[in-house]
Amino acid sequence: MALWKGLAAAGIALPMIVGAAHAQTNDPKTTLVVAVPSDPVSLEPGTNKAEPVGSEIILNVFDTLIAWKAPDFKEIEARLATSWSVSADGKEFTFKLRDGVKFQDGTPFDAAAVKFSLERTKATNPYVKATFDLIKDIAVVSPSEVKITLSAAYPAFLSILAQPQSAIVSPTAVQKYGDKFAANPVGTGPFVFKSAQADTNVVLEANPSYFRGAPKLSKIVYRVIPDASTRRLELENGGVDVVQQQGQLSSIAAEDIAALKSNKSVKILESSSQIIRQLEFNNNKKDGPIADVRVRKAIASAIDYDGLLQGVFAGTAERVYGPLTSNSWAFDPKMKDLAPKYDPAAAKKLLAEAGVKPESLDLKLYSFQGPLWGAVATFVQANLADIGIKATIQQTEFPAYRTLQTAGQFDIALDGRQPWYNDPDAHITIGYLSSLANTAMTFRMPEDKALDDLILKAQQTSDFEARKKLYFEVQQELMKRVPGAYLFSPKLIVFARANVEGLVINSAPPLNEYWSVYKK
Structure with missing residues (x-):
């Protein structure tokens, strides 16, 4: 249930609602109207679970200690912190904080607010349990300094602190509103939450006292428009200013993009993401054809990667060469040479070397539901048929799909991972560490002490360059094992x-900040 409907059902009073009469007072020159497909699920860090609409609003109403720096998002910059240091053992993170910053309710921001906010999120938000449980202690050194101690070294913790769930809330507002804080969020951010109406909109207004300077926009209106074709028409007619993809396969059908490109009143901003969609093998199976690396190589060589990108996605997707996308700071350029090439003849030869007759294989190709996943599955199915392998498509609802994957009841399955923090750990550890094989939708890697030790060493090494080299090694080792075909x-x-103007797209998480945006 959407946030506002859920709050209303619980008897929680909502803030003043915005209706059509209010919208008529908007100054079109300084009001940005953003079309979104649904209501936000949560507007505060303590309950946010990476739902796109609410997460983006959080990053515009609240601030984090640190953030990824635009436009490349490959370097961390200070926000509520002015500087930070990490201990030699990688367990202590000390932050110097900005002086003079105030929350939108007029109360001061300080180290106590940081401690309160992060401990509150740790206690209330199960989504961040795996990372926030590493927090052993948060100490207020002084009003302008805070020290966070972890139970184990975790360099990616800086990326975690840049997520919406790590945003700093007003302790005074939380005390004032209690359980109603989600309907009355108060942060230090460039925009102030003003109102919302279920299935209609969320309204933010500029914070004139914002510590980085007042935003150029006076207002942001998030309009809820579930239908993609309606969002397109509203964009073309000027009813909305921005339509987002928000990390999904497509928010406007690929065939509509060409039409929009010819519209001089519309511009299209494109950026590489760190989302990976792949054909996963059940690497934990000790018998059957998929257990043979030559069969896995054959399947990977049977896929027409360029044809998939052009035929199904019409240029709205990019090739993935290995376990990380090419825009990750830890991507090993050698992956482009190590990645499988489309070669049906080589695929057939590999099957023969493995002693496998293609006609003897009758695989179930599991996939998420939806027309685009169906199109991808059909494309892969046809590629496998070209080398004699029969694959029957099984599109499955997510709960059932997750259950069969974690139980290992499959040979091949279409899957993907969308990282919400800018670190290779978001793909590598969860996807390939053998101890996590049965805990989520992973590549179900078999026990491999050497590989596991390498993954953990890369995860826990503090020095950036040393860590990068270790992830190069991890990628090369994984490619030898062919855990899947990266699509x-x-x-x-x-x-x-x-x-x-001024809008820059972040790749992880795929959320927009509007402080720098204006309309000319």
């Missing part, structure tokens, strides 16, 4: 009116 990475695409 594509959907681009992050934002459609905007031509007069919208």
Whole structure:
């Protein structure tokens, strides 16, 4: 249930609602209207679970200690912190904080607010349990300094602190509103939450006292428009200023993009994402054809990667060469040479070497539901048929799909991972560490002490360059094992009116900040 409907059902009073009469007072020159497919699920860090609409609003109403720096998002910059240091053992993170910053309710931001916010999220938000449980202690050194101690070294913790769930809340507002804080969120961010109406909109207004300077926009209106074709029409007619893809396969059908490209009133912003969609093998199976690496190589060589990108996605997705996308700071350039090439003849030869007759294989190809996943599954099915392998498509609802994958009841399955923090750990550890094989939708890697030790060493090494080299090694080792066929990475695409300026797309998490945006 959407946030506002859930709060109303629970008897929680909502803030003033915005209706059509209010919208008529908007100054079109300084009001940005953003089309979103649904209501936000949560507008505060303590309950946010990486749902796109609510997560983006959080990053515009609240601030985090640190953030990834635009436009490349490969370097961390200070936000509520001015500087930070990490102990030699990688367990202690000390942050110097900005002086003079105030929350939107006028109360001061300080180290006590940081301690309160992070401990609150740790206690209330199960989504971040795996990472926030590493927090052993948060100490207020002084009003302008805070020290966070972890139980184990975890360099990716800086990336975790840049997520919406790590945003800093007003302790005074939490005390004032209690369980109603989700309907009255108060942060230090460039925009102040004003109102919301279920299935209609969420309204933010500029924070004139924002510590980085007042935003150029006076208001943001998130309009809820579930239908993709309606979002497109509203964009073309000027009813909305921005339509987002928000990390999904497509928010506007691929065939519509060509039409929008010819519209001089609309511009299309594209950016590589760190989302990976792949054909996974059940690497934990000790018998059957998939257990033979030559069969896995054959299947990987049977797929027409370029044909998939052009035929199904019409250029709205990019090739993935290995376990990380090519825009990850830890991507090993050698992956482009090590990645399988489309070669049906080589695939047939590999099957023969493995002693496997293609006609003897009758595989179930599991897939998520939806027309685009269906199109991908059909494309892969046809590629496998070209080398004599029969694959029957089984599109499955997510709960059942997750159950069969974690139970290992499959040979091949279409899957993917969308990282919400900018670190290779988001793909590598969860996807390939053998001890986590049965805990989620993973590559179900078999026990392999050497590989596991390498993954954990890369995860826990503090020095950036040393860590990067270790992830190079991890990628090369994984490619030897052929855990899957890496298919594509959907681009992050934002459609905007031509007069919208200053908008930059972040790749992980795929959320927009509007502090720098203006309309010319």
